[in-house]
Amino acid sequence: EAGVTQSPTHLIKTRGQQATLRCSPISGHTSVYWYQQALGLGLQFLLWYDEGEERNRGNFPPRFSGRQFPNYSSELNVNALELEDSALYLCASSRGFGGSTDTQYFGPGTRLTVL
Amino acid sequence: AQSVTQLGSHVSVSEGALVLLRCNYSSSVPPYLFWYVQYPNQGLQLLLKYTSAATLVKGINGFEAEFKKSETSFHLTKPSAHMSDAAEYFCAVSGQGGSEKLVFGKGTKLTVNP
Numbered sequence: 001e002a003g004v005t006q007s008p009t010h011l012i013k014t015r016g017q018q019a020t021l022r023c024s025p026i027s028g029h030t031s032v033y034w035y036q037q038a039l040g041l042g043l044q045f046l047l048w049y050d051e052g053e054e055r056n057r058g059n060f061p062p063r064f065s066g067r068q069f070p071n072y073s074s075e076l077n078v079n080a081l082e083l084e085d086s087a088l089y090l091c092a093s094s095r096g097f098g099g100s101t102d103t104q105y106f107g108p109g110t111r112l113t114v115l
Numbered sequence: 116a117q118s119v120t121q122l123g124s125h126v127s128v129s130e131g132a133l134v135l136l137r138c139n140y141s142s143s144v145p146p147y148l149f150w151y152v153q154y155p156n157q158g159l160q161l162l163l164k165y166t167s168a169a170t171l172v173k174g175i176n177g178f179e180a181e182f183k184k185s186e187t188s189f190h191l192t193k194p195s196a197h198m199s200d201a202a203e204y205f206c207a208v209s210g211q212g213g214s215e216k217l218v219f220g221k222g223t224k225l226t227v228n229p
Contacts, residue, residue, distance in 0.1 A: 004158075033216065043205065043219040056216055090158055092217075104217060106151070106159040 004093050004107035012113045013081050021076040021110045025093030032074040033104060038087035049074055050096045081114045117142045117208045121220035129228050134193040136223045138206035148189040149207040150180055201227045
């Protein structure tokens, strides 16, 4: 069974540009989560999508946005990039509203560098 | 609200020695607890999870963790460290299995010395 995949592996942008990160969940999973892992800040929850809807959002400005497509893949968009957006962005998927038996499985991440 | 505290950002052990990584949690609802491992330049891999079925949870690679409600702890242990265990370990809490956001601790980097 294929795991969570993310693209691109690395992304280099300059300040003020927009970045688009993509995630494909494990087959059969309907929930996709995005986390930011920035140096010194640890892993922070960004967004949660399930069945195409945004279910929860972390404490991030509106320039962080995303969407989930009918095939359950997801896109994270970061507008007006700032230097502090440089981080590893991790995507996870789960079966969605599975209660105690559900688990989030993570992809390898996209390393975003803002110059 | 939920939070996780991992005591010790760096832990160093000798190969063959006991590994003990500490995790304390705070949760306003019955918690679901997880340990993930991250190898350099990789994503997170699930080691084990507690979902209220049993207080002692066995995971992959010989790791286990015990849920102690009275101490609000979920420490990770392994009887004998291997060089391949060197990685960063994250404890996380969720209020509803894995079906909502995970709140992570800041991580503990484990070094295994030969």
